[in-house]
Each structure stands twice: as structure tokens, then as C-alpha cells.
Amino acid sequence: MSSSxxxxxxxxxxxxxxxxxxxxxRTAVARKLPLLLVSVVHxxxxxxxEPYLVRGYGDDLKNAGRAHLDSxxxxxxxxVDDAGLEIDTKLHEGRIAEVLLQxxxxxxxxxxxxxxxxxxxxxxxxxxxxxxxxxxxxxVAVVRGRTLDGHAxxxxxxxxxxxxxxxxxxxxxxxxxxxxxxxxxxVAVNVWSDVSVxxxxxATEDDPHWSAIQAAEEAVLSEQLAGLIEQYPDVPVQRVxxxxxxxxxxxxxxxxxxxxxxxxxxxxxxxxxxxxxTSAALMSTADCPVLIVRPAETS
Numbered sequence: 641m642s643s644s645x646x647x648x649x650x651x652x653x654x655x656x657x658x659x660x661x662x663x664x665x666r667t668a669v670a671r672k673l674p675l676l677l678v679s680v681v682h683x684x685x686x687x688x689x690e691p692y693l694v695r696g697y698g699d700d701l702k703n704a705g706r707a708h709l710d711s712x713x714x715x716x717x718x719x720v721d722d723a724g725l726e727i728d729t730k731l732h733e734g735r736i737a738e739v740l741l742q743x744x745x746x747x748x749x750x751x752x753x754x755x756x757x758x759x760x761x762x763x764x765x766x767x768x769x770x771x772x773x774x775x776x777x778x779x780v781a782v783v784r785g786r787t788l789d790g791h792a793x794x795x796x797x798x799x800x801x802x803x804x805x806x807x808x809x810x811x812x813x814x815x816x817x818x819x820x821x822x823x824x825x826x827v828a829v830n831v832w833s834d835v836s837v838x839x840x841x842x843a844t845e846d847d848p849h850w851s852a853i854q855a856a857e858e859a860v861l862s863e864q865l866a867g868l869i870e871q872y873p874d875v876p877v878q879r880v881x882x883x884x885x886x887x888x889x890x891x892x893x894x895x896x897x898x899x900x901x902x903x904x905x906x907x908x909x910x911x912x913x914x915x916x917x918t919s920a921a922l923m924s925t926a927d928c929p930v931l932i933v934r935p936a937e938t939s
């Protein structure tokens with residue numbers, strides 16, 4: 641395997657995982673990184689009471705896991721017309737979230753389908769995806785939303801949510817990297833809301849309080865983008881500052897985006913919070929893949 645940190649993707653044979661594999665393969669090629677396909681089998685504890693059951697069931701699971709990996713490798717190569725993509729596969733026994741998190745320090749990102757085998761069909765977000773996104777020290781992509789022929793979108797801008805926090809700064813840097821690799825426009829969105837300037841309370845856009853907050857938030861956006869615009873001159877940037885609910889606005893932008901990047905929690909989140917309400921909601925509602933960024937020091 642290359643010395644470059646790979647894009648790691650969880651594989652379980654589900655349609656959601658297959659969509660994630662294709663997205664991860666295309667991302668790996670765009671970023672000039674290797675791809676690591678990981679499948680995890682789990683033998684329930686009650687099987688261990690009968691050794692012959694463990695052997696038989698465990699062997700069946702491992703054979704299925706290897707088959708999933710082989711199929712995923714073929715799918716990944718087809719998705720990028722080979723393109724020199726370096727692919728490795730790993731089969732583990734254990735709990736999938738715990739296994740994937742072990743790969744986090746050596747990965748450029750981890751990609752997962754929004755839900756996989758074993759998840760309730762009505763669930764909006766798989767427990768594995770939420771657990772990995774909550775604890776990973778590397779960015780986690782939840783590949784969800786609209787598809788074309790079963791594949792995640794490859795057209796449209798990269799959208800990043802910005803709020804001036806330290807984690808938001810890390811997400812903004814990642815968003816520039818992704819936009820540059822994809823030859824895409826970056827839409828930098830700062831959404832603010834303050835109950836004291838709600839129109840229902842008589843405030844208007846001409847209200848001095850409202851105008852002062854708007855100007856301050858525009859300065860926050862400019863400060864967060866400073867330096868990165870010069871570092872990535874190939875990335876055109878659209879700036880958006882809006883008074884509204886972050887989830888609503890970012891969800892709207894996701895309808896035309898190919899990727900949405902957000903920090904794991906914003907400036908309003910408690911410091912001990914592993915996954916903020918905005919990022920958690922977008923993982924269930926966004927109409928494109930969502931990349932959650934958590935700096936290592938906050939894990």
C-alpha cells in the first residue's frame with residue numbers, strides 16, 4: 641500500500657455501501673490517494689456457547705465478507721476506469737465502528753453509506769455512521785442524498801458551513817482541498833440567527849442591531865477565508881451570509897452541491913459534545929454527501 645494516507649471505506653454489500661465505494665474511489669483518484677476497502681464480520685456472543693456454531697457461522701460470515709470486498713474492488717475500478725487507482729482490502733472480525741475508528745489516525749478520510757446491512761429500513765442514519773462520525777480523528781464522509789444511476793453527484797459546488805469556530809476553520813481548509821481536487825466552486829456559507837432581530841418582533845433589515853450583526857458575521861466569514869483564498873487561487877469562492885437556521889440553509893444548498901463540509905460542532909455547541917446538532921441533522925437530511933470534520937485535538 642502507498643505511504644499516502646488512504647481513503648477508507650466501509651463495505652458490507654448493501655446498496656448504500658456500494659454508493660459509498662464509488663464515491664470514495666472517485667475521491668481517491670481526485671485526491672491522488674490510495675483506496676482501502678474494509679469489511680467487518682461480527683459473530684454474536686451467544687454463538688460462542690457452541691464451538692461448532694462459531695466455526696460454521698464465522699466461516700460463512702468471513703466468506704461473505706471476502707465476497708463483498710471482491711465485488712467492491714471491481715466496482716471501484718469500474719467507477720474510475722481503473723485510472724491507476726491503488727486498492728487494498730482488509731477483512732476483520734469485530735464491531736465495525738470500533739474497527740473503522742482504528743484506521744482513523746492513518747486515513748485521509750473514512751467514507752460510509754448512510755446506513756448498511758443490519759440497520760432498520762426506516763432509519764435515516766445508521767448507528768455505525770453516527771458512531772464513527774462522533775469519534776473519528778479524521779474527516780468522515782456520510783455518502784447520502786440524491787443519486788444518478790445509483791451514484792452520488794459529481795457536479796455542483798462544494799459547500800462549507802462557516803461560523804468562526806476553531807472546528808469551522810478546520811472544515812474550511814478541508815473544503816478548499818476538496819474543491820480544488822474536484823475543480824469545483826466553493827460556496828462559503830455563514831448562517832446566523834438572533835432572536836432579538838427576528839422580524840416577528842418588529843425588527844427589519846434596516847434595524848441597527850440587525851445590520852451590526854450582519855456586518856460582524858460578514859467579517860467572520862472573511863477572516864475564516866483569509867489565507868486559504870491565496871493558497872487555493874484555482875478555487876472560485878461564493879460568499880453567503882444569511883440570517884436563518886443553519887440546517888435549513890445548508891440543506892437547501894446541498895440540493896445543488898456535490899459535497900457539503902461541516903465541522904463536528906459549531907460555536908454554540910458544548911465543548912464536550914461529540915457531534916453538534918447541525919452536523920447530526922445534516923447527516924440525516926442533506927441531499928448530497930456530507931463530510932464531517934473533527935480536529936484530532938477535540939476527540
